[in-house]
Amino acid sequence: MTLITFHSFRRGVGRSHIVANLAGLLADSGRRVGLIDGNLRLPGLSAYVGLPEPQINRTLNDYLRGKCEIEQATYAITTGLGTASLWLIPASTNAQDISYATRYGYDIDLFANGLLTIREEMALDLLLVEMHAGLDEESIRLMAIADKAAIVLRHDQSDYQGTAVMVDVVRKLDGPIPLLIANELPRHYPTDEAITRLEAIYNCQVAGVLHHNDDLQITGSGLFVARHPTHPLTKTLQRIAENLLS
Ligand SMILES: Nc1ncnc2c1ncn2[C@@H]1O[C@H](COP(=O)(O)OP(=O)(O)O)[C@@H](O)[C@H]1O
Ligand SMILES: [Mg+2]
Numbered sequence: 001m002t003l004i005t006f007h008s009f010r011r012g013v014g015r016s017h018i019v020a021n022l023a024g025l026l027a028d029s030g031r032r033v034g035l036i037d038g039n040l041r042l043p044g045l046s047a048y049v050g051l052p053e054p055q056i057n058r059t060l061n062d063y064l065r066g067k068c069e070i071e072q073a074t075y076a077i078t079t080g081l082g083t084a085s086l087w088l089i090p091a092s093t094n095a096q097d098i099s100y101a102t103r104y105g106y107d108i109d110l111f112a113n114g115l116l117t118i119r120e121e122m123a124l125d126l127l128l129v130e131m132h133a134g135l136d137e138e139s140i141r142l143m144a145i146a147d148k149a150a151i152v153l154r155h156d157q158s159d160y161q162g163t164a165v166m167v168d169v170v171r172k173l174d175g176p177i178p179l180l181i182a183n184e185l186p187r188h189y190p191t192d193e194a195i196t197r198l199e200a201i202y203n204c205q206v207a208g209v210l211h212h213n214d215d216l217q218i219t220g221s222g223l224f225v226a227r228h229p230t231h232p233l234t235k236t237l238q239r240i241a242e243n244l245l246s
Pocket of ligand 2: 042
């Protein structure tokens with residue numbers, strides 16, 4: 001099984017949207033995919049994959065606080081993409097749970113054990129974990145057990161310094177492969193030029209770049225790639241999904 005963790009220096013860079021849709025596409029390619037909302041401070045993946053709140057009983061927070069088994073917080077997702085096998089472990093959107101997690105953090109060893117359990121139980125080929133923004137002990141320790149650590153950044157360089165530090169940290173861990181995904185490129189900026197530039201700046205493999213697209217702001221239930229299968233953004237995400245596996 002391949003474990004890919006997703007990070008970013010800043011929040012609001014498009015991490016959740018990208019991770020959720022990549023998980024859907026990877027599941028659609030025939031793989032058994034697990035998706036974990038490890039962003040307990042700003043949870044959001046359940047909305048992106050279209051898992052309705054009322055259907056959520058147990059969450060990752062409950063598991064990490066010893067209130068349930070990890071399997072009890074695992075939900076099969078109806079992706080709208082053929083027979084795709086995708087499971088989500090959501091984080092709680094309850095205000096008290098969020099403030100508890102923000103204040104006390106969580107036991108990363110317990111988190112890692114949960115990942116191993118779910119890998120076995122669901123016979124997963126791939127496990128994608130969205131972590132919270134920033135660089136701290138929890139995110140670094142999770143990076144350390146990953147096969148690949150993808151760092152999402154905005155293209156406008158507002159997070160240049162922080163992203164460079166993150167790439168450096170992943171490299172020093174000497175295990176996970178660092179990858180970059182740049183989001184919100186201006187509409188007319190050529191993809192190839194952006195990739196070449198980013199590779200030169202960060203000296204790191206770029207899994208892909210996504211242009212800003214107003215269609216993303218149009219809300220709807222479920223994965224963007226399932227609602228818009230022929231959209232240019234879906235095609236770009238498909239290429240990124242392939243690059244993640246190569
Ligand atoms: N390429 C894009 N074009 C336009 N809007 C985007 C793009 N990527 C993300 N967004 C929007 O930016 C906001 C933040 O995205 P989100 O994935 O929740 O960020 P994060 O998980 O990094 O905090 C969302 O409203 C999302 O729809
Ligand atoms: Mg998010």
